[in-house]
Amino acid sequence: MTKRIVIMGECMVELFQLVDNVYHQNFAGDVFNTAVYLKRTCEVPLDVQFFTAVGIDRISDKLVRAVEREKIDTKLMLRSKTARPGLYMINTDAFGERSFVYWRDSSAAKQVVQCFMAQSNYEALKGCDMFYFSGITLAILSDADRTTLFTLIEQLKQDGSQIVFDPNYRPALWPNADTAKAAILQAYRLADVALPGLDDHKALFDAERTDQVVEHLTELGVTEIIVKDGKNGINGRFKQECFSAMAHPVKKVVDTTAAGDSFNGGYLAARLGGIAPQQAVKFAARLAGFVVEHTGAIVSKEHFNGFWAKHRPSSFVK
Ligand SMILES: O=C(O)C(=O)C[C@H](O)[C@H](O)CO
Numbered sequence: 001m002t003k004r005i006v007i008m009g010e011c012m013v014e015l016f017q018l019v020d021n022v023y024h025q026n027f028a029g030d031v032f033n034t035a036v037y038l039k040r041t042c043e044v045p046l047d048v049q050f051f052t053a054v055g056i057d058r059i060s061d062k063l064v065r066a067v068e069r070e071k072i073d074t075k076l077m078l079r080s081k082t083a084r085p086g087l088y089m090i091n092t093d094a095f096g097e098r099s100f101v102y103w104r105d106s107s108a109a110k111q112v113v114q115c116f117m118a119q120s121n122y123e124a125l126k127g128c129d130m131f132y133f134s135g136i137t138l139a140i141l142s143d144a145d146r147t148t149l150f151t152l153i154e155q156l157k158q159d160g161s162q163i164v165f166d167p168n169y170r171p172a173l174w175p176n177a178d179t180a181k182a183a184i185l186q187a188y189r190l191a192d193v194a195l196p197g198l199d200d201h202k203a204l205f206d207a208e209r210t211d212q213v214v215e216h217l218t219e220l221g222v223t224e225i226i227v228k229d230g231k232n233g234i235n236g237r238f239k240q241e242c243f244s245a246m247a248h249p250v251k252k253v254v255d256t257t258a259a260g261d262s263f264n265g266g267y268l269a270a271r272l273g274g275i276a277p278q279q280a281v282k283f284a285a286r287l288a289g290f291v292v293e294h295t296g297a298i299v300s301k302e303h304f305n306g307f308w309a310k311h312r313p314s315s316f317v318k
Pocket residue numbers: 028029030031033088100136170257258259260261297
């Protein structure tokens with residue numbers, strides 16, 4: 001049976017420089033990036049639904065069409081009459097390490113919970129097999145909307161949806177670290193699967209190593225944990241078993257944008273296809289290694305097809 005995956009958060013207009021004063025425009029955002037790579041790499045039929053708010057302007061229509069082109073369901077892309085999509089620009093250093101500048105303070109996605117309460121209801125989410133959100137999803141909401149969202153997620157969990165969370169900590173989006181910490185801990189307590197980066201836990205919880213993060217999340221009740229540490233690989237735990245995997249060697253890192261997001265998409269694609277975590281991380285690392293060899297969050301279909309011709313989640317099963 002086709003599984004239904006709801007992925008909630010923000011997708012923005014993305015700009016990155018091609019040459020001096022010439023920018024390429026695309027659409028991207030952490031959870032959307034994950035949705036794209038999940039949909040592109042899953043070997044079983046999946047109904048991936050993107051849950052966000054956009055405006056009623058032309059760039060919002062373009063964004064919805066970009067999501068449709070990825071064969072992602074847009075029913076939960078709600079419309080705000082008063083706001084437009086946010087925008088961000090990627091800057092990369094000599095080593096391909098990215099940093100972002102945002103114009104998103106009044107983006108439509110910040111109204112997603114309000115739009116949902118006004119235009120839809122719990123029935124639209126109920127019964128999804130998986131609900132995926134991130135620390136950025138939480139960061140863009142008001143305190144009241146975040147509380148409403150947690151109530152919805154609690155309900156989904158009670159009704160049997162698997163809850164997946166990546167803390168994706170972006171200090172610039174939070175009023176202070178304590179607010180971020182409290183919200184992220186609340187999310188972890190609801191999560192069945194957690195896919196954090198070590199950097200997030202270094203910044204928020206003073207962690208130094210991936211195994212400390214695994215231990216922390218186990219104490220919070222998460223049963224499937226993958227901690228990403230860039231070129232140092234990953235550390236994971238599932239059903240009491242701990243494991244690790246190396247990062248995939250990369251010829252030249254061009255842009256690290258969406259490394260973690262694509263890893264998450266590939267990992268979940270493999271898991272939803274019935275592959276064990278120990279093997280799923282290998283495909284995910286291979287995919288993330290491919291993505292950082294390209295500029296921007298979403299690798300064009302043309303380049304992606306070359307990867308897909310050689311690599312499938314199932315080819316990583318021994
Ligand atoms: O930083 C954000 O909020 C984004 O969503 C932009 C990027 O696409 C994302 O961070 C990559 O992980």
